[in-house]
Amino acid sequence: MSDLIQKAQLVKGTTTALGTSTTKEKNQALLILASELRKQTEFIVQENQRDIDNGRHNGLSESLIDRLVLNAQRIEEMADALVQLTELTDPIGKVMEEWERPNGLLIKKVRVPIGVVGMIYEARPNVTIDAASLCLKTGNAVLLRGSSSAICSNTALVKVIHDALKQSSLPDGAVQLIEDTSRQTASDMFQLNDYLDVLIPRGGKNLIDTVVANSSVPVLETGAGNCHLFIDESAEVQMAIEVAVNAKTQRPSVCNAVETILVDRIWAAQHLSKLISALQEKNVEIRGDTFTQKYGEDIHPVTEEDLYEEFNDYIVAIKTVESVQEAIDHINQYGTTHSESIVSDNEQHVVDFMNQVDAAAVYHNASTRFTDGFEFGFGAEIGISTQKLHARGPMGLEALTSNKYLLYGNGQIK
């Protein structure tokens, strides 16, 4: 039997014990894990160094090496995050709804773990602890498949997890790492419907697209963000400029950063030059339509491809529009249904925008940078879903749960 199937069976075998463990037991296990991470820092750093050495040997870029690094500070942050996780409300066992039928059947809808989560992820080894801890907190078993470049770090972290689970009352088989990091094991995971209830890819667009296209196990998709800001005719000038600069430049590499700014032509005629200056002061390259080009220097002509592009960089497209409707239509055509914002003082325009724009998060008078589990107040984040089934938008602990109906009768027959 392959290592993959063997480990899949092992994790699945722990689901009943894990799913019925108490909040106290789960939190204790997380605290033990935090303590083991601190105790075994030296061992983890040493194993991580082997990945770094291999990475340098294989010519990995310094930015990828930086993602790989686990040092004392990063391990302390991981341990801290585990302690914080114990403070979050356990969603499992919560009665979501409860009603009685005319025949006397009492129906309770309760939150339960999903079961077995499969996680396929790239470089960052901290995902190993992050994914395992979120799954354990929600009573889910997890089968991990990280990248070959982080295999020594991931193996070390899972050893630490097992050391911790053995001291806890949770089954230590609940977290397993696939050590064979060949493409074949990832493809094999796509067909593990008998063992996995969901597959979560974490990494770049290629990884996610491959999983979505090939997995017959249901996928939780955390997709790209081609986000827009629309500056309405009635937008307050200072607010519009601050929101635009923040949404573009506060951290351009992330999915909730703005890629295209749509500007009403009337507002543009008066204030666009100020917006352009403010963006250029932050070293943002501007690609604008003909109208936009009149209001500044060094503006590249915007192309159709630019409007579909997630730059993830200090680049922004600016397009002027005649109306809020044109902005809405543009966003629904070019956007990726992630995060979209309007700055406006016109009530009807705001209502139309909020209702008609199809996205996980639609903002009025705020930066799109708040689409994030922590900023939403969830206390944890599995990722930001851009699909419409199961969970949409920032996913907290509840995204790792399902439901079960409990029906209490006294002999009801049909």
Added chain:
Amino acid sequence: MSDLIQKAQLVKGTTTALGTSTTKEKNQALLILASELRKQTEFIVQENQRDIDNGRHNGLSESLIDRLVLNAQRIEEMADALVQLTELTDPIGKVMEEWERPNGLLIKKVRVPIGVVGMIYEARPNVTIDAASLCLKTGNAVLLRGSSSAICSNTALVKVIHDALKQSSLPDGAVQLIEDTSRQTASDMFQLNDYLDVLIPRGGKNLIDTVVANSSVPVLETGAGNCHLFIDESAEVQMAIEVAVNAKTQRPSVCNAVETILVDRIWAAQHLSKLISALQEKNVEIRGDTFTQKYGEDIHPVTEEDLYEEFNDYIVAIKTVESVQEAIDHINQYGTTHSESIVSDNEQHVVDFMNQVDAAAVYHNASTRFTDGFEFGFGAEIGISTQKLHARGPMGLEALTSNKYLLYGNGQIK
């Protein structure tokens, strides 16, 4: 451009108008459709007759022909169902949660339509009206792909839908039927991620398995039911027998009927012979373990395959067990996580069973036959989900919805 892509674009183009239509507009469209169905009964019956003639010509069995038939009575029932649907609460627009963040951002989580639903289904043409009306009620556009054996009926029904939508304020492009019923169009639908938000297969196990294995569009899976009844040591005799007979024989062909009865040996020693007689009186074939065979005549030895089998017939497996734990373990191994029931007066056994059995619906002292959207009081049913993501168990209108976060600020930046 293929007919498929053209129709997919057409339905997708209606989502904004449909998603923002009011409850009143949607209900009016459903009432007009009910009236058109009644008016055009003769036309529908005549087109349906062509499918029946083709079916007979192609040697379709009489039971399949029966599934095809649309007569005046069945059309009247369809129209009635539409009127009832208008009386159900519209889930769209409901504020599910609402909170304010420390920075003053107000976050509202609201119910929205999923967008575009793809429906792949077999013989029964009434699914055309059923699927279209549930989608319209929830503001979803729908791309229908029925079977070749019902193509004339489906085409006629979609013509009636278009006639109705043209008299309503909903976009008439919102419901489209793929007329090419080759296998290729079904396969092509599996890859329509740019147009479809979800694919719902309705039909036999083969159809569902094919869609799950091959679709990169997210699937709502309505799977098989290998359901169990466990009769505990403490079970009230009369209740246990009534529940067993009902769960097996009230309608053996459906997914929530019981396939295996697990009986505690102590109860069995005293009462199993009565249970066997009661089942045999209803012409149920019994396949039992060695212990069971002692308590009746004409009992076939049960095989390992029988225990995995969804008989969907007047056949039941009976297996005796030593404990509630053995019953739970058996169900979690052989079951399909659909509907499972315990008859018991022992409180601890009931708690263990309800908590540890992994299924969409777990019953105490009731027949499994209640796992059904109407029996749950949902007023409508899309199907019974056996997957854990998005929706689990009977799916009512809410299963056809997603959510959107609306964030209201006054210039918040990060």
